[in-house]
Amino acid sequence: MTEHSIAISKTTSKKEKPNPTDLTFGEIFTDHMFILDYDQEKGWYDPRIVPYQPITLDPAAMVYHYGQTVFEGLKAYLTDEGDVNLFRPEKNIKRLNRSNERMCIPTINEALALQAIKELVKLDASWVPNAPGTSLYIRPFVIATEPYLGVAPSKQYKFIIILSPVGAYYKEGINPVKIAVENEYVRAVKGGTGEAKTAGNYASSLKAQEIVAEQGFAQVLWLDGLEKKYIEEVGSMNVFFKIDGEIVTPALNGSILEGVTRNSVIQLLKHWNVPVTERTISMDEIYQAHQAGKLEEAFGAGTAAVISPIGTLAWNGEMLEINNSKTGKISKQLYDTLTGIQYGKEEDRFDWIIQL
Known part of the structure; x- marks a missing residue:
């Protein structure tokens, strides 16, 4: 260089x-x-x-x-x-x-x-x-x-x-957070600036965040800007769901930020032979999986919080409790592995670390 x-x-x-x-x-x-x-x-x-x-x-x-x-x-x-x-x-x-x-x-x-x-x-x-x-x-x-x-x-x-x-981005740390699904405001649409890390995206998210914070929620889960049906991302994190043994995360669609931690999580899951899929996923599908007892874990992934388990999703007046509001096995394993690599406690098998 x-x-x-x-x-x-x-x-x-x-x-x-x-x-x-x-x-x-x-x-x-x-x-x-x-x-x-x-x-x-x-x-x-x-x-x-x-x-x-x-x-x-x-x-x-x-x-x-x-x-x-x-x-x-x-x-x-x-x-x-x-x-x-x-x-x-x-x-x-x-x-x-x-x-x-x-x-x-x-x-x-x-x-x-x-x-x-x-x-x-x-x-x-x-x-x-x-x-x-x-x-x-x-x-x-x-x-x-x-x-x-x-x-x-x-x-x-x-x-x-x-x-x-x-210190920690969320006061809860690795303990599960409460997230509210946003049905009124819109963060981004395909063709807009959602996939760019630009200030306006965050300014437009503040109103919804302010409202849910007053209700005791840590963050907003954004749905797509057109139909308000498909899951995109949490305010400061990409989002993952474990449904019947498979990890699912919204596919990058032009309005979702491509997270570095998101990419790292996907690489780790594949390395562990855990089924992981990037695809369109609706909030209704999450609700149905929860009702059927198949929604096993949910977590956010981002630089600030690393891995943040989601214990409760509030949607359409219902509180969907996930994994009894406890940190799930995959969430904990991902958090421990990522932070282990970052702090030099675990072997860096992926050549992710630059040591100064």
Whole structure:
């Protein structure tokens, strides 16, 4: 891999690090950040790591007005030996560029992006927390910065990477969560931006999330935007169901985000010879399987939560309890294996880990 020249300016006033046992998600940020600029005439230029700081943008910067932005999320993990592991970062970078293409943002050199992540995490490696279940969350993102109010792709951008030491995404951890099936609001439709990791997708999900949170649910399960019949994904996770011994997950259809953890789960299940199918699946099918006693497990899969068992699904006024609201065998096995590989406790048979 060709090494790029990344300028590094170290901070002169390091922040106090938080207690790793008290971490929440996404509230604290490390000492440094990475920045790469883009101009239509120059292309991407001036890769640099600088002290973590506010950024100054013109009020007319296009990101504020037309939402031209994408982001990613991945993690760094501390092993018992004191090494720092990255989990499949190249998959996140490839997905970032797929999002870029959908949002008319110039693609980024993937080797440079990976090098930037590695160098930034190495520089702030002392921020990788050591308490069980904690990690260093890595947030790469791109924003349109050209000061222009015409509706068109920006001619200027910033690619930025920030880091945040985090605890569990859900307070329940590996314990089952309650999920509400959304019948009114729509997150995405085929042909839209659902398969891109762009800010607007998440903004449009907030209203439904706010409503179900008040009712005691952890997340929303989204149905398709046309018929509101077929299952797509949970707000921050792809979703899987175990029905009569078979694992089923919604097929990628142009409005579902292609999760890195989703892909990893499918690979693990196939390696274990567990039947796994990607296909269209309706909420009515899930209901019928539950009524017949064949819905054995349900779980979400994503970078933030890893594996999150679903103990209850609320749909059409009914509460569908799954596996007596206990963590299922497959959910636990997947969680233990994925986190085992990430933290260096299990053999990495799939060449998923990059050790810094």
